[in-house]
Amino acid sequence: MRDLSAPRKVATLREVAEAAGVSIATVSKVVNGRFEGMTASTRERVEAAVRELAYRPNRAGRSLRSARQSRIGMLIVDPSPRFLVDPFITNLVAGISNEVSMRGYGLLLSRIDPEEPESSYIVKGQEADALAVLLSGTAPEREHLLARLAELRHPMVVFQQAMPGGVEDVCTVRQDDVGGARQMARRILERRPSRALCLLPRQRWPAIEARLQGFEEVLAPAGVTLSQLRCDEGDMEGALDALREHLAAGPLPDVIIGTNDRLAVVAVEVLQAMGHKVPEDVGVSGFNAFPFTTPLRPRLATVRSPAYRLGELGARLLIERIEQGAFATRETVVPVELVEGESL
Amino acid sequence: MRDLSAPRKVATLREVAEAAGVSIATVSKVVNGRFEGMTASTRERVEAAVRELAYRPNRAGRSLRSARQSRIGMLIVDPSPRFLVDPFITNLVAGISNEVSMRGYGLLLSRIDPEEPESSYIVKGQEADALAVLLSGTAPEREHLLARLAELRHPMVVFQQAMPGGVEDVCTVRQDDVGGARQMARRILERRPSRALCLLPRQRWPAIEARLQGFEEVLAPAGVTLSQLRCDEGDMEGALDALREHLAAGPLPDVIIGTNDRLAVVAVEVLQAMGHKVPEDVGVSGFNAFPFTTPLRPRLATVRSPAYRLGELGARLLIERIEQGAFATRETVVPVELVEGESL
DNA sequence: ATGAAAGCGCTAACAC
DNA sequence: GTGTTAGCGCTTTCAT
Numbered sequence: 001m002r003d004l005s006a007p008r009k010v011a012t013l014r015e016v017a018e019a020a021g022v023s024i025a026t027v028s029k030v031v032n033g034r035f036e037g038m039t040a041s042t043r044e045r046v047e048a049a050v051r052e053l054a055y056r057p058n059r060a061g062r063s064l065r066s067a068r069q070s071r072i073g074m075l076i077v078d079p080s081p082r083f084l085v086d087p088f089i090t091n092l093v094a095g096i097s098n099e100v101s102m103r104g105y106g107l108l109l110s111r112i113d114p115e116e117p118e119s120s121y122i123v124k125g126q127e128a129d130a131l132a133v134l135l136s137g138t139a140p141e142r143e144h145l146l147a148r149l150a151e152l153r154h155p156m157v158v159f160q161q162a163m164p165g166g167v168e169d170v171c172t173v174r175q176d177d178v179g180g181a182r183q184m185a186r187r188i189l190e191r192r193p194s195r196a197l198c199l200l201p202r203q204r205w206p207a208i209e210a211r212l213q214g215f216e217e218v219l220a221p222a223g224v225t226l227s228q229l230r231c232d233e234g235d236m237e238g239a240l241d242a243l244r245e246h247l248a249a250g251p252l253p254d255v256i257i258g259t260n261d262r263l264a265v266v267a268v269e270v271l272q273a274m275g276h277k278v279p280e281d282v283g284v285s286g287f288n289a290f291p292f293t294t295p296l297r298p299r300l301a302t303v304r305s306p307a308y309r310l311g312e313l314g315a316r317l318l319i320e321r322i323e324q325g326a327f328a329t330r331e332t333v334v335p336v337e338l339v340e341g342e343s344l
Numbered sequence: 345m346r347d348l349s350a351p352r353k354v355a356t357l358r359e360v361a362e363a364a365g366v367s368i369a370t371v372s373k374v375v376n377g378r379f380e381g382m383t384a385s386t387r388e389r390v391e392a393a394v395r396e397l398a399y400r401p402n403r404a405g406r407s408l409r410s411a412r413q414s415r416i417g418m419l420i421v422d423p424s425p426r427f428l429v430d431p432f433i434t435n436l437v438a439g440i441s442n443e444v445s446m447r448g449y450g451l452l453l454s455r456i457d458p459e460e461p462e463s464s465y466i467v468k469g470q471e472a473d474a475l476a477v478l479l480s481g482t483a484p485e486r487e488h489l490l491a492r493l494a495e496l497r498h499p500m501v502v503f504q505q506a507m508p509g510g511v512e513d514v515c516t517v518r519q520d521d522v523g524g525a526r527q528m529a530r531r532i533l534e535r536r537p538s539r540a541l542c543l544l545p546r547q548r549w550p551a552i553e554a555r556l557q558g559f560e561e562v563l564a565p566a567g568v569t570l571s572q573l574r575c576d577e578g579d580m581e582g583a584l585d586a587l588r589e590h591l592a593a594g595p596l597p598d599v600i601i602g603t604n605d606r607l608a609v610v611a612v613e614v615l616q617a618m619g620h621k622v623p624e625d626v627g628v629s630g631f632n633a634f635p636f637t638t639p640l641r642p643r644l645a646t647v648r649s650p651a652y653r654l655g656e657l658g659a660r661l662l663i664e665r666i667e668q669g670a671f672a673t674r675e676t677v678v679p680v681e682l683v684e685g686e687s688l
Numbered sequence: 689a690t691g692a693a694a695g696c697g698c699t700a701a702c703a704c
Numbered sequence: 705g706t707g708t709t710a711g712c713g714c715t716t717t718c719a720t
Binding site: 010054056057058059060061062063064069070071081082083084085087090091093094097098100101104105106107108109110111120121122124125126127151153233234236240262265266269272290291292293295296297308 | 354398400401402403404405406407408413414415425426427428429431434435437438441442444445448449450451452453454455464465466468469470471495497577578580584606609610613616634635636637639640641652
């Protein structure tokens, strides 16, 4: 029986060269598709040997020599170990993953602790050529973390937030949260509400703050009283209770604004359980709808998120940056789309 | 302005050694925590230089030398680019990701095309020390793919399916789908149904087949007629239509068995829209419930999936395999838990 | 207690 | 057209 603990033996350039009766330089050229001025017979002999020995280039050797890892690192700052449950993150990562694969790169995925980013595998060694990052936390917390990440001197794409100051070789990609919120707010105004309640997750995300800003910009001047309730998304039942209590304590709002769909579903749930009709008594709006994830009924008035596209775009920008030497764009904002629904 | 295309310059062992006035061998020892028989002052001088120069070991150099990548590759065979939308996959990957990070490894994530697994980044080079794989497709398709993956001679953990024959250095980790389905079937029998409809996704997954088997094993002997309907999960509206048509065409079943929660939600939706009461007229059951993902109302009778744990477990087994030289276990089955709900 | 040196697999500049 | 060779950064053995 073969010793399983020994690293399996894989053919090297040298072995292929020997088998084909050529030098390793020639094999290297063949493997890398540089056939200029090479006999067809040499090429064929080498290709045969490559196939014969099932040769696959050793990435470590290649990377060491070329100082290129052909890997993108994705860092997600989220306090929850279940970070991937968030459909925005999930769609974003899917977009990045597919784009990166298509272009021959690998994707390293890691959630990181905002307190000690250096402890991350991706950050510790020089594992990736470039970084894609999604940050949560307050503005100063994010700024601080970005500054530390910038010390790695990797090109970076930062998702879902505006261009940070003081860091170079960075590019941002985000959806138009402010614009989407403004649009939704205008739609809400058609109900002529006098008070609105905005439901926010406890964890701070720049995109959520942007949405809040958009809602305020439109609703406040129209004389709508906008109150806020933060609840822990990580605990749906807890969120239900928190909202129930809040509603019991004061006058019923005319509309409840979920800053994401999950919170909007909670709102519909609580309202119906309390005997209020949606949308007759209270309107409900959501945000960030995704294919296959959005609840079926009542169809939520919400905003479609282009998270998957953001991922593709960010990955593309990053790889172009690596290969061309500079970012083509510094800031990308992708429009969002209002989705009508009977909840409003 | 610095030339951004040039690979950023990071301190090397040699530079740290010069700065500390020692040899690179000594620096290497310090960096790797091998202090035996080393002067405190030497160690301190080196540590100071490491800090000063912000030294981080180059992974390529290290990997080349040690033939260890300290990376786990996760391969997911799923025809959909949105593969990460599936909450099972998402929870599984989260578990793997966190476990792997904790143990100082990196996670390479990639969806692969079952037709040409060799085209995957992870597979092409020797990127990872070991592979975690989740396969879809029919049994022969999966077997064929596994055989090709086995040629890479990587230790592998295969999730959600039974031990494949003919491959060595493999270990399986799965939830008890058959058992869960049997339990749910017994719960369903309490309704004394005469006909049941089983809703299946179009894409073949071994876990789904296992559930189907569990349901059949219990329902058929009890005289329940079990029919099947496959519908495309990738298109919720399409699934709604398909089920609506199916129900209109024949007698109403007493219970609809969703082989996952998404399909169960579709069933509830269609039934209610057709004016049938759930659970009075028709009972509905789901499968694979996850925290924060499961729909709120009506509370689904379903089965809780330990996907996150499966991920942690698989990652742990893989890393122990890498470090100890052999798998501690070959086959792990994690029990599932029935969740009561008013849908049944 | 510390250092010198070999060599992991690969690419590319240059020699023939 | 093809081969020789230096060297990327690191770990480890063996001298001293």
